[in-house]
Amino acid sequence: MLKIGLIGATGHVGYVLEGLREQTDAYLAGIAPGSHGEDMDSLNRRALQYGYIPELYPNYIEMLDTLKPDVVAIASHFNDHASIAVEALHRNIHVFVEKPVATTLADLDNVKVAYQNSHAQLAAMFGIRYTSCFLTVEKLLQEGSVGEVRLLHAQKSYRLGERNALYKRRETYGGTIPWVGSHAIDWLYSWSGERFTSVFASHSTRANQQHGELEATAMCQFTCTNEVMGSLTIDYLRPKQAPSHADDRIRIVGTRGIVEVMHNKVYVINEGAEGIQEAPLLPSQPIFADFLRQVQGRGKCLISSEQSFAVTEACLRARMSADEGRVVFF
């Protein structure tokens, strides 16, 4: 029976609560704040609604040392992910961590070293990969629906709404490319089948409606090995009249076809049929359950540690490119 500790009440804690729903061999044993001022009462109430009765610890170090969880999930303020992950890895506790894994390259290095020196496993919360459309794309690519991938373009568009102070300072937020863009950079990285060789990016805080240092728009262009290329636009300018919070898209162009996610559908053009085909969708899966299966030796998580680190690094190099207005090489 795996003991799960949840650290933080800020990021996608829902992945953990959902992922444990049908697990008979894992349970939420404890929760602890990961950052100063997190609302643990509210998290505790949510846990109770799911039927979990975790112990509440005053800080995560005490939880790690007293509870000795097998696995921790980390969803604190974004700039605290790395140091918490390091503490868990030092204790050989498996880590399921909010993306990006770190908000600075120095912090990322600390996590990588701690991981290499541990016997623990790690995956970042790239949960969109487990939604219906994106799992379907994964399958289509494996089946060779587009042939050899040559070009990818992704879109992240969110409503801004009113966000709290965490989002308004680079130091705590990390930036829009790492926070919002990381999902799409994960798609580009995973589905190009290549390594990134360089990135050029731009971002701007204009039109951010009093959100301080938060960038309302951004773009990244990655060059990859084998002359594959991937780009990405990000904006927080999706109007409130839009039919949903997010407008996530990706278009993957290969030598034998094109696959595209748009408006929660998957479209294919290839030799399979004339015209544009709508692909039948796979059901979504709970990401945390997939990670737990790997921890238990019963499978391989779709999100590897290598990829979690590589995508975080790519986010931070893209942010550096945008800050400095120059090409950054990998």
Add this chain to the structure above:
Amino acid sequence: MLKIGLIGATGHVGYVLEGLREQTDAYLAGIAPGSHGEDMDSLNRRALQYGYIPELYPNYIEMLDTLKPDVVAIASHFNDHASIAVEALHRNIHVFVEKPVATTLADLDNVKVAYQNSHAQLAAMFGIRYTSCFLTVEKLLQEGSVGEVRLLHAQKSYRLGERNALYKRRETYGGTIPWVGSHAIDWLYSWSGERFTSVFASHSTRANQQHGELEATAMCQFTCTNEVMGSLTIDYLRPKQAPSHADDRIRIVGTRGIVEVMHNKVYVINEGAEGIQEAPLLPSQPIFADFLRQVQGRGKCLISSEQSFAVTEACLRARMSADEGRVVFF
């Protein structure tokens, strides 16, 4: 009565033949080859089908000097546009020229100097701007449908098919960014409302199916004044099963809304209504007729000379960026 001379049988000669269809004050007086080996017989037959009976000249210099046309349209091999335009401008003949105006920056400079020293007018064949969807976007932007533009992303996707030798050598073709991308770079330039400050681009000849130096994929990312940004993907990998030759798109994100062209429709999200609205489309217009109206002092062509030059320059700087793997500044 304006005398029109058509030079070349390679590019969008249809713009000229169509544009003259309902002109009662202009006629196709002569045609001449612009480049070695152009099929003038076939062009002549097309002209006759439209009911025009142009005189056929053995070369364009002779046509310029003998016929003394008021306006020439230039649609020769792509690397000959510039020198032909210079000859016409030296004679104060108005120039309607295939895009890009030139395939090298040195050639572009020659055209600009000749233009500045002439009394002639000039516009490049950015004909997609005159199609139904794109005229509709123009109108929506003028009406303030998106507020202040902050981010633009465009797509050009074409079927490759079998292209002739002209397309297979950089020297004659100019490159995929200038030839295919110029349309989208025109949209970004015109609709950003800004000047370009830098570009980073990539391109690759991989997967070009024996088309020599033709790039099958490309990407450009422009930074603009006022931190506006615009990007673009180009590919020749649209499968033959696709429902059309081209899949042209643009998405324009502003402070108060989003306008998008896709699948020959225009979509709007803004305060005008809940959800995604489909905009009623304006009818398409013949681009050449618009230029002739300007020549006759009866209006202002949607495509200015300034823009024709600026977009050509942007194409060539983007190509330079892709060739050299570095940011190019304007």
